[in-house]
Amino acid sequence: MAAIKTANSKKWISFGTLLLGAGTIYKLGNLKDAFYVPMQEFMGLSHTQIGTAISVAGLISTFGFLASIYLTDRISKKIMIPMALLGICLCGIWLSTFPSYGVFLLIYCLLAICADMLYWPTMLKTVRLLGNEEEQGRMFGIMEAGRGLVDTIVAFGALSIFAAMGSNAAGLRMAILFYAAVPGVIGIIAYFLLDPDKKPAANQEGRQVSANQAAWEGVLSALKNKNIWLVSMNIFMVYAVYCGLTYFIPFLEEVYALPAALVGAYGIINQYGLKMLGGPIGGFISDKVLHSATRFLRVVFIIVAVALAVFAFLPHGSMGVVLGMTFTLSIGALVFSMRAIFFAPMDEVRVPREITGAAMSMGSFIGYLPGAFMYAIYGGILDKMPGLQGYRVVFLIMAVFAVLGTLLSSYILRHIRKG
Known part of the structure; x- marks a missing residue:
């Protein structure tokens, strides 16, 4: 009994460490969220320069997810997690010098490597391995909610420092250093709290292999x-x-x-509140009520598809703003509940645990691909079709993806039932 309690304590300590890292790893890469105007004013950056840096970093992230298919199972989390967090810290210190634009671009690329190639897939892998099949939804749901809470606390901390320093260049520099120091401290803590990965002495066929060969075989097996x-x-x-x-x-x-x-209040609720609300609810329902993350995704896909289709054709001109906000926030909460647990089905479909790193990296690369082009598609539609007509088309496209998700979830469930 004592051994079980000790193991359980270690599990949640490791989970808490990962959660703290997940809530801070992207703060510098998303510096624009809280400090867009100060970045322009005190770092001398234009809209185009900031946008270009984000786009280039996004491209690096895409290739980073590809590279992580090999790296995540090759390098132990005890090395990968602290290295990523300390790398973010060093990049933040460099960024606080307000470098030239060429160096600024380089720093943003390095931030993307640390966050998306080194940290994120490794974190997903570790969370999956920490929980059993009955805990997957809750583990990922709590992770999503927890990192949203940490994200919010750290963001307000940086804003307070900026304001206390006089909302000037020195204030921005200290806010950046704060964003750098927090993951740096967590990285040091993670090194001492996380256990090294257990390296398999043999591959899936029972043959003795090196760690490098095992990682490559894991990549091929995942593909x-x-x-x-x-x-x-x-x-x-x-x-x-x-x-x-x-x-x-x-x-x-x-x-x-x-x-x-109301714009700012809505944005905070939409970005942080729904994440903290949807994560635990989605995890609890998928684990305790439906006993299947895939079944939960199918149910919510259906609700979202119907809600978006109905919402697209409502008489918005005669509806009140409170009703409009309620409807959009409700759809957002449903989507956030899916986003919180959409990696949980990896356990449900019996992905071998020894290739979890490669599986999570593949899921990240393919799953997050819409971020590389859907914003451009949605934005282009709204530019070509101004007003309510354009938004209706966007909502209907979202509904189509929800319908496709319903069909795919149904196929996965049938596939699971067939064993």
Whole structure:
């Protein structure tokens, strides 16, 4: 009994460490979220330069996920997690010098490597291995909610420092250093709290292999695994719908004339509140009520598809702003509940645990791909079709992805039942 309690304590200590890292690893890469105007004013950056840096970093992230298919199972989390967090810290210190634009671009690329190639797939792998099949939904749901809470606390901490310093260049520099110090401290803590990965002495056929050969065989095994592709494409469908949530704010501003005072409040609720609410609820329902993350995804896909189709044709001109906000936030909460647990089905489809790193990396690469082009598609539609007509098309496209997700989830469930 004592051994079980000790193991359980170690599990949640490791989980808490990963959660703290997940809530801080992206703060510097998303510096624009809280400090867009100060970046322009004190770092001398234009809209184009900031946008270019984010786009280049996104491209690096895409290739980083590909590289992580090999790296995540090759290098132990005890090395990978602290290295990523300390790398973020060093990049932040460099960024606080307000370097030239060429160096700024390089730093953003390094931030993408640390966050998306080194940290994120390794974190997903570790979370999956920490929980058994009955805990997957809750583990991923709590992770999503927890990192949203940490994200919020750290963001407000940086904003407080910036304001206390006089909202000037020195304040921005200290806010950046704060964003750098937090993951640096967590990285040091992670090195001492995380256990090294257990290296297999033999491959899946029982043959003695080196760690390098085992990692490459894991990559090939993951690429050939139909179940990993199915789960990854289901993540793709969720993320394609998720990208559309960005346009709820301009929709409410343009169509409902959302007051400026409510825009910020809506944004905070939409970005942080729904993440903290949807994660635990999605995890609990998938584990305790439906006993299947895939079944939960199918049910919510159906609800979201119907809700978006109905919402697209509602008489928005005669509806009140409160009703419009309630409807959009409800859809957002549903999507966030799916996003919180969309990696959980990896256990449900029996992906071998020894290739978990490669599986999570593949899921990240394929699943997050809509972020590389869906924003451009949605934005292009709104530019070509201004007003309510354009938003209706965007909502209907989101509904189509939800329908595709429903069909794919149903296929995965049939596939699971067949064993």
